[in-house]
Amino acid sequence: MATTATTTVGEQTRRRHRGKWLGSLSLYLFLLPALLYIALTMLYPVFENVRMSLHDVNIRTFLAANQPWVGLDNFRTIFNDSEFWHSVRLSLTFTVGSIFFQFTIGFALAMLFAKPFAGNNVLRSMMLLGWLMPTVLSGSIFKWVLDGDYGILNYALTSLNILDSNKYWLIDSDTALWGTILANIWVGIPFNMLLLLGGLQGISPTLYEAASTDGANGWQRFRTITLPLMRPVSLSVLMLGLIYTFKVFDLVYIMTKGGPVNATTVLPIYTYQKTFQSFQFGLGAASAVAMLMALLIVAAVYVWYTQREEAA
Numbered sequence: 001m002a003t004t005a006t007t008t009v010g011e012q013t014r015r016r017h018r019g020k021w022l023g024s025l026s027l028y029l030f031l032l033p034a035l036l037y038i039a040l041t042m043l044y045p046v047f048e049n050v051r052m053s054l055h056d057v058n059i060r061t062f063l064a065a066n067q068p069w070v071g072l073d074n075f076r077t078i079f080n081d082s083e084f085w086h087s088v089r090l091s092l093t094f095t096v097g098s099i100f101f102q103f104t105i106g107f108a109l110a111m112l113f114a115k116p117f118a119g120n121n122v123l124r125s126m127m128l129l130g131w132l133m134p135t136v137l138s139g140s141i142f143k144w145v146l147d148g149d150y151g152i153l154n155y156a157l158t159s160l161n162i163l164d165s166n167k168y169w170l171i172d173s174d175t176a177l178w179g180t181i182l183a184n185i186w187v188g189i190p191f192n193m194l195l196l197l198g199g200l201q202g203i204s205p206t207l208y209e210a211a212s213t214d215g216a217n218g219w220q221r222f223r224t225i226t227l228p229l230m231r232p233v234s235l236s237v238l239m240l241g242l243i244y245t246f247k248v249f250d251l252v253y254i255m256t257k258g259g260p261v262n263a264t265t266v267l268p269i270y271t272y273q274k275t276f277q278s279f280q281f282g283l284g285a286a287s288a289v290a291m292l293m294a295l296l297i298v299a300a301v302y303v304w305y306t307q308r309e310e311a312a
Contacts, residue, residue, distance in 0.1 A: 046292070052285035059279040074286035078274075084287065086262065087270035090177060094252075094266050095245045097181045098188060102241060103234075105185070106192025111226075113193070114200040124197075131190035139254030142183035146170050146255075170256055173263035180252050180264055184245065192237055199233030200226070232306070239302045243295055267291055 053075070055061075056068040078084045113124050130138070145153050148168030157163040169179045203226065211221045249268035252258070258265040258273065265273070271291065275284030 049285045049288055049292075052281055053289045055282055057281040057285070062279075062281060070282065074282045075290065078283055078286050078290065083262065083265070084267075084270060087265050087267045090263075090265060091246055091267040094177065094181055094184070094248070095242060097178070098184045098245045099238065099241045101185045102188035102192045102245075103238060106189050106237075107196050107234075109189065109193045110196035110200055113197055127193060128190045130186055131188070131194075133187075135187070135250045136254060138187050139183060139251045142179070142186070143170065143255050146179045146182075171260055173260050176256055176260060176263045180255050183255060184248060184251055187251065188241065188245070192241065195237045195240075196230070196233060199230050203229050232309075235302070235306065239299070242298060246295060247291065 052067075054069065054071060056070045056073075061067045109127065113120055113127075145151050146169040148154065148166050148171060151166075151169070153169070154163065154166045158166065167175070169175045207225050207229075208221055211225060216224070247268055248266070249272065252264055252266055252269055253272070256264040258269040267287070268291070271284050271287040274280050274287055278284075
């Protein structure tokens with residue numbers, strides 16, 4: 001009898017373990033389509049790009065079975081290319097200029113919309129149109145706004161007697177990059193505003209009420225309550241903005257195609273030119289890998305910093 005009871009208990013235990021194992025397996029089976037999609041659309045292109053960066057891939061060897069192995073020669077070539085470093089400097093200028101104004105204006109608008117007033121929801125929804133609009137359309141709009149002959153910006157400035165004659169903003173090498181920065185600022189402000197608004201709404205109003213009771217003015221409440229409590233959200237917004245802005249290609253290409261005279265050839269444009277205009281696929285892949293590694297380093301520093309802040 002005891003042996004039979006022991007056997008029954010053991011069989012029940014095995015069935016429970018088998019049921020848990022099958023349950024876990026079913027969860028992974030549900031995740032399998034998503035994992036396959038990520039592998040095919042994200043991991044494989046990255047792997048293929050890294051592979052191409054280590055081979056001599058051009059228009060003659062693109063479809064060859066055995067592409068010549070060159071190791072790090074492609075990276076040495078682009079790192080010795082003055083145009084590569086010129087595009088890096090332009091990308092840094094484009095990124096810093098865009099993020100500074102996107103974040104500053106977005107923060108100001110988030111503080112505005114955090115306060116209840118008539119038409120708040122309508123105006124906030126209208127603000128999102130710039131972000132929801134396709135980049136092709138946004139770039140085309142600003143290309144028209146900055147047009148030297150028919151642009152509305154020239155019309156406004158000449159009407160106010162700020163300019164004596166029309167200025168060709170996107171053809172002048174001194175102003176072309178700033179024209180693309182202006183367009184990117186307009187596109188990015190709603191995104192910054194939306195995320196920062198969520199952070200502001202998470203701050204308890206009682207903190208401001210207590211500070212007001214203690215005699216703190218608006219600036220003191222902003223400096224001692226809003227800024228410290230918004231720090232985690234702000235870092236996340238700045239990090240996302242940096243990653244997105246540094247790799248902007250479509251907006252710049254639509255407006256200037258990298259011109260005039262490489263005045264707006266940011267790093268993604270440089271990579272595109274090497275790959276699809278010069279057909280130096282290995283060099284283009286090396287440039288893309290260098291850009292990816294730079295962004296991964298920035299992301300790693302961000303993760304390390306946030307973990308240190310949480311542990312403190």
